[in-house]
Amino acid sequence: MKYLYALLITLVALSAWAQKTPTKTDAKIKVTEILKDPEAAPPKLFLNCQNVNCFEDYVRTQLSFFDFVRDRQLCDIEILTTQQTTGASGSEYTLTLLGQNRHQGLLDTLRFTTRQTDTDAMTRQRFVQALRLGLVRFMTRTSFMQQVLVTFPKRKAQPDDKPLKDPWHFWVFIVSANVSANGESNHKYLALNEDVKVNRVTLASKFNLDTYYNTTRNRYNVNGQTIDVKNIEFGLSALYVRSLSEHWSVGGFYKGYHSIYQNMAFSQSVSPALEYNLFPNSEVTRRQFRWIYQLGVRSLSYLDSTVYNKTAETLPFQQLTGVFALTEPWGSVNASIAGYQFLHDLSKNQLTFQTTVSWRLLEGLMLQLTGAVSLINNQLSLAKEVGDPNQFLLGGRQLPTRFTYSSSVGLSYTFGSINNAAVNPRFTNVDF
Structure with missing residues (x-):
């Protein structure tokens, strides 16, 4: 029984420490492209993917403007990724961007969901798109701000405000x-x-x-x-x-x-x-x-x-x-x-x-x-x-x-x- 008490005390201590973690806010902007400047030193990124497929090779090829490092202590921006199963048997990905070194103190969180029927190709495209969105906040606080292009979809002449219909009712x-x-x-x-x-x-x-x-x-x-x-x-x-x-x-x-x-x-x-x-x-x-x-x-x-x-x-x-x-x-x-x-x-x-x-x-x-x-x-x-x-x-x-x-x-x-x-x-x- 004393071992059980020790385990419970350990869990409570961990949870108390975890409550110090700040809550992030969601970013909601759309980025189409970040242009590469070969003369500048780009921010260093670290993909922290704990039990989540982050499609690392694909991300590196799509975001070749940035340098990717092998350890979180060496990066300027750490991308902490978690995944949860949704009610439709798809997945909700949460990307938390944590600033370090020259971006110390900057935080941002983005989320996107996928369907169970989505392929890896579809998921990795959405992953990169969400990551581009999150990186904008960091890039606008550097000399690279003029090289970031942001576009928004055009508004329809008669916007459709009808809610989406779900014939299956979840x-x-x-x-x-x-x-x-x-x-x-x-x-x-x-x-x-x-x-x-x-x-x-x-x-x-x-x-x-x-x-x-x-x-x-x-x-x-x-x-x-x-x-x-x-x-x-x-x-x-x-x-x-x-x-x-x-x-x-x-x-x-x-x-x-x-x-x-x-x-x-x-x-x-x-x-x-x-x-x-x-x-x-x-x-x-x-x-x-x-x-x-x-x-x-x-x-x-x-x-x-x-x-x-x-x-x-x-x-x-x-x-x-x-x-x-x-x-x-x-x-x-x-x-x-x-x-x-x-x-x-x-x-x-x-x-x-x-x-x-x-x-x-x-x-x-x-x-x-x-x-x-x-x-x-x-x-x-x-x-x-x-x-x-x-x-x-x-x-x-x-x-x-x-x-x-x-x-x-x-x-x-x-x-x-x-x-x-x-x-x-x-x-x-x-x-x-």
Whole structure:
């Protein structure tokens, strides 16, 4: 328990520090072109793309007027980029331009959205266009001001003020299916995955429905003996949440599923929920610290009798989840902690903590940490009969455990020339 307290204190301390981050304003002007002056020293840019595809090669070729550097400490303008999924399953990109050195103190934020059907070519064009918009504010405060050309669209003689019509009323439907197979002389693998999603997302409310069917089959031939392991999972999950304010939300969850691996004929649960975000939800692309409390009931029906001599049961439960995310020029932190507890027996519980940290320690030196740990005391569905040991060895059935964990640590150091605007694709993607 003392470790849990330490984790909570750490998250609270990070969130308190994050509140010092100033809020940026949006820029709304259109730029068509920035001309290059070969005699002048252009501003140095640093693309800070944390888990976001910034199309760096394309950006460098389209904005060749600027010098791109490899470390944020060496730049005049840092472009911090974040990405969030929209209600239409597209993406909202947020570009925060942070001035340094000769542009110290200048800040600007721009946003643009893409559709799920947009190609990379379409997205990268909008990315460069938004970046050009943001750079104007910085360029007008330099000797390059006379070389910046700005144009605005012509106004129609009779402007159309009618709002855009949406015949779908914000509803989005996604249907997907995937079949994969591989094999060799003595091993064959086949997998089928089907998924249907229904979403409706507005600023006032959100509804998500996800149904899935997954089946995998592994067949081995060992010393003339055929071993066949098959696993089937299908289920449905849904949530609805309504915004009460910038900080409070209320709603509920439903989940139902079948899993041979978990000895589950069918499990379903329903739970009302309440959420509080320490930061305003409008700042979610930069920082969030959310707590979600659920109180509900879960019905469980098992394929085989369990180690507790149960074939079915219905139990009340509660769950508390904390989510912390912070994106800053020095890096990013994503962490979550979740406690799940059956109320009929408080000893039947599970505690899970996971985090990812990306930290620029100093010029050229990057530290990356990922970790997850679960303390498990609620495996109610474990089958009493062991059955075929091959099912366990080949991943067809769940094994008893008191914990799970995973972790990784990485360091990278880059040094040398600070200018890296050149793009050269020759001999790329060659396996040798």
